[in-house]
Amino acid sequence: MSKPSLTGKELRAIGYPEGPVISVAMSTMQKxxxxxxxxxxxxxxxxxxxxxxxxxxDKTLGIIAQQLLPKPAAMEGADISLNQTGIHFNIFGQEHIEEGALHQMYQAAKLPVAVAGALMPDAHSGYGLPIGGVLATDNAVIPYGVGVDIGCRMCLSIFDLPPKELTDREAFFIRELGAATLFGSGAQFDRSPDHAVMENRLFYEMPLLKRLHGRAWKQLGSSGSGNHFAEFGIVTITEKDEALGLDAGSYIGFLTHSGSRALGATIANHYTKLAISKRRLPQEAKNLAWLGLDEEAGAEYWLAMNLAGDYASACHHVIHDKIAKQLGRKPVKQVENHHNFAWKELLDGKEVIVHRKGATPAGKEVLGIIPGSMTADGFIVKGKGTTAAVNSASHGAGRKMSRTRAIQSVTDKQFRDELKKFGVKLLGGGLDESPFAYKDIHTVMQSQKALVAIVGSFTPKIVKMDGAAHRSWKKKKDETVAE
Incomplete structure (x- = not known):
């Protein structure tokens, strides 16, 4: 039997009031x-x-019920103080984490809604939560605890092809990599690909999303800028693991890293402004303002965030499907995980909202990918379900230099020599993303041995990134870019 195709008109006809509850009810029932x-x-x-x-x-219908109940007294503009002593949280690899990230996490731990937290070994400063910050809250979602690039994720397709082809047919792989996606913050396709995510009813029911629909469709399958990439490399499996299900050996891998593009950024900024207007926190903590899931704005954000996550996943699948078609075969395994997201999870028997900003879900037996840099190996991992880390792990090696510092301190020759040393062909990319800007991935992995088990590795060989002129490593080293 097909899923119920409900309309807003039908819900209004049975007495549902105008407002977010219509979209909430339709989305919940259809799923x-x-x-x-x-x-x-x-x-x-x-x-x-x-x-x-x-x-x-009710775990399923509760979100609809909350929209129908009388709303508590408005907290618009209310001054809120931080707790003097915040919740305890564990820090992994503290000796390699900058002071700014630690300070941001200590601030987040003092929020009245904070329940549990952890800081991953790749952590560095961000807005709101630090990158690598994990925070569980009680019935509250923090838009900047999720981040601007909602649902940013890794996706790895593993093909049963000999890695030797990457050098024997290098021109072919370079061509297909260039044709599979677009890079750049404003990049759009002239012709939009078809995908079911663009037919999600929220695009037609929520005014904010309705305005974003056209641009989101034109950006479907694009990859953005910054540290986003698409690359071919060598996947190495030393021994078969039941969770991954691949025999020991070497394979060709195709790995992508990107998120929800302008759609996610607009959602994040819109609801962060709403959250800040509702909860006036001390200036240094204002970007940690939250929305209750029993509030209209909080329920709306939750739906929009999940749609942005689905959209980010669709972007990856569009790209990977193109590559698989050109290779003439389906991947033998695909591993995908996301960060910059919030999940409803059980912690000590109670439902909480777990924010992972630049952190990988690492529940028991959950697979994920943790990349290194454009020359350093990444790792296919299996979560150990460590409660002390709120079932999380790092999302990469983590930056040790800001973009500005990297451009100012790394020379063109150093960059070229490093690429040559590791046999990496770089298409686009710049000094701001050079390997020298990142922490040692092996040190990071050592710091989280209790969080994940390594079940395979990925060695980059042909890397595509944004080639914007202002980030070109051929430019003078005294030029800077925005952080």
Missing amino acids: AYRHESKEYALNILKELLAAPHDYVS
Whole structure:
């Protein structure tokens, strides 16, 4: 049976009020009751409307019920103080983490809604939560605890092809890498690819998303700028692991790193402004302002964040499908994980909202990819479900230099020599993303041995990044870029 195709008009007809509850109800029913009839779904919604209090604790329908209950007194403009002693959180690889990131995490730990936290060994300063920060909260979501690039993720396709082809047919792989995606902050395709994510009803029901639909479609399958990349390399499996399911050996891998483009950035900035207006925190902590999931704005953000995550995943799948088609075969395994996101998870038997800003989910047996740099190996990992880290791990090696410092301190020759040393062909990219700007990935992995187990490695060989002129490593080293 097909999923119930509910409309806003039908929900209004049975008494649902105008507002976010319409979008919330439609999205929830289409996901949770996709195998039921429309009549069945409408009957449930009628019962919920008649007695929303009865459904508040329901894991599926609770989010709809909360929208129907009378709202608590508005907290608009309320001054909120931080707790003097914050929650305890564990730090992994503290000796390699800059003071600014530690300070930001200590600030986050003092939030009244904070429940648990951890700091990953690749951590460095960001906005709101530090990059590499993990924070669990009680019924609250922090837009800048998620980050601007919502749902940014890694995706690895492993092909049963001999790695020797990367050198024997280098021109072919370079051509296909260039054709598979676009780089650059404003990059858009002239012709948009088709994908089911663009038909999500939220694009038509939520005014903010409706305005973003056209641009999001034109950017579907693009990769952005900064540290985003697409690269071919060698996947090495030393012994078979049940979670990964691949025999020991060497394979060709195609790895991408990018997020939700302008869609995610606009959602993040819009709801951060709303959160800041509702919770006036001390100036140094204002970017940690939160929205309650029982508030209209919080429920809206949650839906929009999840859509941005689905969109980011779709971008990767569009790119990987192009590569698979040109290679003439399907991958034998695909591993995908995201960061810059918030999840509903159980912690000590209680549901909490876990923010992972630049941190990889590492629940028991959960697979993920942790990249190094354009010359350093990345790793396919399996989570150990370590509660002390809130079931998380690092999302990469982590920066040790700002973009400005990297451009000012690394020479063109050093950069070229490093690429040659490791046999890496670079297409685009600049000094700001040079290997010297990143921490030693092996040191980072050593610091999180208790969090993940390594089940394979990825060695970059042909790397494509944004080649914007202002980031070109051929430019003078005294030129700077925005942080």
